[in-house]
Amino acid sequence: MIKTLIVTHGNLADELVAAARTIDEELARGVHPLSLPWDVDFDIARETVTGRLQELDEGSGVLVLTDMFGGTATNLVLPSLEEGKVEVVTGVNLPMLIKLGSLLDRGLELHELARRVVAAGQRSIHVASEFLGSRG
């Protein structure tokens, strides 16, 4: 199964996974947080990231979710990008993790999984009054 690693600075990764697990323990199967201290040394953090990616890869690759493009957490992961091995999705939010729970069993290839997670994340962001209006 494809595993997921959430990489952020601060405790955001831990809190996202804790929230997903509280909603449904099963949803967060295979999703692992990696919260990095704000003052972490870049080279040390790169070693931590590459170590975790190797541990998690069972042959189908690892999906990495990061807080934001241009941020240090993303910059730490980008050197590991490799087709079919490591895909990175930026802008992580809670609905992406919830959606992941229903996508992981479908045997999707890594890049397709990343695209579906992106679509789910984008669709989850609404102005609630417009969304309710369009449904009503």
Next chain:
Amino acid sequence: MIKTLIVTHGNLADELVAAARTIDEELARGVHPLSLPWDVDFDIARETVTGRLQELDEGSGVLVLTDMFGGTATNLVLPSLEEGKVEVVTGVNLPMLIKLGSLLDRGLELHELARRVVAAGQRSIHVASEFLGSRG
């Protein structure tokens, strides 16, 4: 100035604001976290939410960012929706908060601010390999 309230269960709201403040103290001006315990009573939480909204509204309204549509945090805030007073954006992520920092000074009306935050949030979510490919 329009104030922003982030409402989530667990400590997600606190961690998002802490991350934004660590990136740039100025960016998180006027952004307030409200993290609710997972086992909070709905009626008590509604009182907390309405109290915070009243405190924060300086006349231009309050933008509320929540973790996900259909989640309890969003359900707690939706009864407070009111044109020009309270707008709710779901699917909060860190890039939205960073973008807010540059939007708050522009004197936008509440609904327009909410739309721009939604657009920024959606645009922040990429498959990094595609994004890099399209730029390269």
